Amino acid sequence: MSNSIVYDANRQPRKLGTQIGSGGQGNVFILHENPNIVVKVFAPNKLQKEGKELREKITTQIKMSDLIKEPYLTWPQIEVFDHQGKWVGYAMKRAQGEPLSKLAHAMLYPKSFPSIDRTGIVKILLNFLKTTKKLHERGIYIGDVNLGNVLADPKTYKTYLIDTDSYQVTSRSKIFRCPVGRPEMTPIEHHGQDFSSVTRTVESDLFSIAILMFQCFMLGLHPYSQIGGGNPIENLRKGNFPYGKGNPAPGQEGALPSGPWYTIWSHLTFNVKSLFIRTLKNGVNDPSNRASITEWERVLKRYYWAMDEGHNTKEIRPSHPKYSQDKSSQSRSSSN
Missing domain, CATH: 1.10.510.10 (Transferase(Phosphotransferase) domain 1)
Incomplete structure (x- = not known):
């Protein structure tokens, strides 16, 4: 999905850059416009099986805004969607080390x-x-x-x-x-x-x-x-x-x-x-x-x-x- 596009809640397109992580849950990409932000895109089978519950949990985490501000915690910040408006994951700060x-x-x-x-x-x-x-x-x-x-x-x-x-x-x-x-x-x-x-x-x-x-x-x-x-x-x-x-x-x-x-x-x-x-x-x-x-x-x-x-x-x-x-x-x- 590298070099593809995801969208924020306002339908603003966001280009994905280099993939830096992958696993059974999905893949993680650097946000092309801001290398200090990464986007986690969940795997299709993960979304099919657990998408509703998973989104509810991520939304709950995003509402904990004080934890988003924690400098050493890669907490979910915003939801991201595909071109059809379907929820696919979230963005967070990029960790170093x-x-x-x-x-x-x-x-x-x-x-x-x-x-x-x-x-x-x-x-x-x-x-x-x-x-x-x-x-x-x-x-x-x-x-x-x-x-x-x-x-x-x-x-x-x-x-x-x-x-x-x-x-x-x-x-x-x-x-x-x-x-x-x-x-x-x-x-x-x-x-x-x-x-x-x-x-x-x-x-x-x-x-x-x-x-x-x-x-x-x-x-x-x-x-x-x-x-x-x-x-x-x-x-x-x-x-x-x-x-x-x-x-x-x-x-x-x-x-x-x-x-x-x-x-x-x-x-x-x-x-x-x-x-x-x-x-x-x-x-x-x-x-x-x-x-x-x-x-x-x-x-x-x-x-x-x-x-x-x-x-x-x-x-x-x-x-x-x-x-x-x-x-x-x-x-x-x-x-x-």
């Missing part, structure tokens, strides 16, 4: 984030949490939290939340649910269910967010990866989080995998590790035990301070484990 899937990757992060160190990862996560917190305050939940749905600027470490049309939003008494998700990122209370019928909550987002942050710190390793046992999804369902006291020793069945993982984990501050353990071990079957965004913000800011003061390494991949006393709880400081 690299997906977190390239940050949480041992081979890709040096190319995509060439100057980053561990303080940069903390900045990225704090910026992500700041925007997510605003959504939660509005009763909006991401649902499909994953490394591909967040972009980070390699220079400023600002983050952009994309694919927001899948978020769970509520209009009066009607809930527009998030119809997609990934089992390896989903809390067990929602496993085995059709995502389109699942009502997401603050607690379900918090569980998924903890997994995403763990992967960013651990070069993409899933928190439920371990020696032996099942795959990460099976281990998640059993609550087998192989970090912290009381777990099998390195190399044994059920322990964290061989590689740099123990060393990387050891350099996280005690408070950061404690929130991961609380959320991903104790919080598996008890959603009320999952760390809040406010708690994460507090400990990550302290972690930043600890690195800035030289108490913790800034290295992405330290060469030796850390055994010295944790200093992160001795002061508070903002990394923004």
Whole structure:
């Protein structure tokens, strides 16, 4: 559909430029007249099956004008139509950056984030949490939290939340649910269910967010990866989080995998590790035990301070484990 025309609600033609994204839901194009705006055109089969409900949801999102103004949120702004006047999608601001899937990757992060160190990862996560917190305050939940749905600027470490049309939003008494998700990122209370019928909550987002942050710190390793046992999804369902006291020793069945993982984990501050353990071990079957965004913000800011003061390494991949006393709880400081 590149170089074709869509129309706004006033029947004004808008030329589409280069296609920059595609998927099962549809395609995304740069607006020819303004490269800072992109247009998402839904696939014909998507419109045929879900067009009425989808348009109702997008219209509801467009009415949330304060979120359109959020600089790091690619929120639907205006509806777009084809030459016959049929609704086909919407326009939104264009996000800039690299997906977190390239940050949480041992081979890709040096190319995509060439100057980053561990303080940069903390900045990225704090910026992500700041925007997510605003959504939660509005009763909006991401649902499909994953490394591909967040972009980070390699220079400023600002983050952009994309694919927001899948978020769970509520209009009066009607809930527009998030119809997609990934089992390896989903809390067990929602496993085995059709995502389109699942009502997401603050607690379900918090569980998924903890997994995403763990992967960013651990070069993409899933928190439920371990020696032996099942795959990460099976281990998640059993609550087998192989970090912290009381777990099998390195190399044994059920322990964290061989590689740099123990060393990387050891350099996280005690408070950061404690929130991961609380959320991903104790919080598996008890959603009320999952760390809040406010708690994460507090400990990550302290972690930043600890690195800035030289108490913790800034290295992405330290060469030796850390055994010295944790200093992160001795002061508070903002990394923004």
